[in-house]
Amino acid sequence: MSERILVLNPGSTSTKAAVYQDDRPLMTHSIVHTNQDLAPYPALNDQLDYRVALVRGWLAQEGFDLSTLSAVVGRGGIIPNIVSGGYLVDDALSDCLLHHTVFDHASNLGGLMARSFAQPLGIPAYIYDAVTSDELLPEARVTGFKEVTRTSFCHVLNARATGHKYAQAMGRSYEDMNLVIAHLGGGISISAHAHGRIIDSVSDDAGPFSPDRGGSLNMLYVVDLCYSGKYTKADMLKKLRGEGGISALLGTHDCQEVERRIQNGDEWAALVYKAQALQIAKGVGIMLGCFTELIDAVILTGGLANSKLLTDMVIGYLHNLCRVVIIPGENEMEALALGTLRILRGEEPVHTFHPVCPLPAR
Template sequence: MPERLLILNPGSTSTKAAVYDGTRPLFSRSIPHSNQDLAPFPTLNDQLDYRVALVRGLLAQERVDLSTLTAVVGRGGILPNIVAGGYQVNDALVDCLLHYPVFEHASNLGGVMALAFARPLGIPAYIYDAVTSDELLPEARITGFKGVTRTSFCHVLNARATAHKYAESRGLAYKDMNLVVAHLGGGISISAHSHGRIIDSVSDDAGPFSPDRSGSTNTLYVVDLCYSGKYTKAEMLKKLRGEGGMSALLGTHDCREIERRIQAGDERAALVYKAQALQIAKGVGTLLGCFTELIDAVILTGGLAYSKMLTNMVIGYLHNLARVVVIPGENEMEALALGGLRLLRGEEPVHTFAPACDLSVIP
């Protein structure tokens, strides 16, 4: 059976497109979008036809015969009430992506674009491992703050793709393993994977600080700042995401620059980098307590995992507790393609999106 997949990954400043023949990429390109390019479109949804046309032009340039495609896989959007894995794009899913997402994000166009290509060809369109995929255990949702319930919010796509890759390297299936995956990037999230399910997670605002996010801190300090009169809500949110972490502490979020400073004898940079490693290890340690069975490994992945200085410090904290492996990088296009292949081959179930509530009440 042919297995030729078109992969679509819309982002805020680009649309990435690739064609895979099985596991082999035939090409992968990123189409940039400047502020001027997007200025004519008042809303994100207004960009749909523009982005589809650009991808069609790219496919024509690459001489891709659309009739040879087997399926189209789009980046999963910010959807409510979904689990990890793949969903076939249907009208209900498109309606939710366009009109009732959890919040506006360019990835919401992924499934809609996929259907725009797939429907005329009579082939399936999928989304895979959306960020808001949530499979937390019921007991993991409870907080001590009445009225506040925990939800899962982590780098699902790369975390699960890396877990699959590690399982295959061991000659095992992902569903047969217990793993903790720490995605180390501009934001850091950590997830606990038990037999193919993410049973708990630490989001990028509830765990280690990162290059530009402040991570977890004493909530009393945050309450005091919120009511100090010094900052607006928007400014406080910037302190959490965008202007926190190493950006706030060292004036840069570039770890290569930080490592150069450390090598030049900057003791402050060395202390902050060691603190980040400690917080990553503590975040992993938190999730080690989620399992009733022995875990197989802790995986460090994402762009920051290329830093041997950082990963060696993390391993130094954790090596007596668990096997720690480093699988650096984040290849979203490959992750989407391999996920789509598992759906086509029947190795994973294809979920059907059906709203669990009246979506019109979602703000």
């Protein structure tokens, strides 16, 4: 039986929508939101009806019959106490998305938008592989600071989708494989996948520097900077995310521009790019230490995996240690659609959200 799935991916400046027929996109659309567009909606949740109406308008313009849908899936938000995979957007999850998320992020609207479409049609609404999905091993949570417990924070959606794609290409099941998957984008995260579970990860503020993130650093240096009197907390947070990494070192986060500079003989740009490749390889090496079994492959994915110059340098560091595979791109819409398709076909279970009671109001 063929399945039609509406996929919704709200971001800070856009809402992406697509309709999939099984694993094939029938139509896709990206709606851009300017600051002026969003100005009438001071709180994130105020944008819900506005974004739903825009997607409805696009579907109506395309003449799409909503009654032909089997399910709707939205991007998973910043939700506490969840694991990877799909969740039914019911009253409990809707309440969490409205009132109890970890922090404000446009993806928190994904499940709410999905339910707005699905409920009148009597079909299920899901989220899938939210970024806060956390299945770390107990020993991976312990740190040397008694006040700090580690949680997983990585590019779950694209990483798991890429793992499924690689396993399928190999004629195997993702759940039967051991993989290290490095998502290379504006932020870089690296995750260890053991038999379908992300058992550990290096988040985008704890591993390699990237186009606009500072990555990890000896903590004594960070403490010195924090107490130097030169920087506010906001300044330091920008160094971690937004104004760090290649952006800080070269004045641009555009890696195509970096490669042009390298081709034109810029030795500093070449050194910075090689340093990024080395840090990616070192981050992979950290994840290799999480396994008690041999791994099947290291996969480089994300937008930066399109850079042959970068991936060749990473492979140069790792090729004697493990098999390295390149599967570029982020593929978020496809990942949401295929995850939902597996649920509809009974190939994966669907989870029900159970909040820790009482959840603190934000």
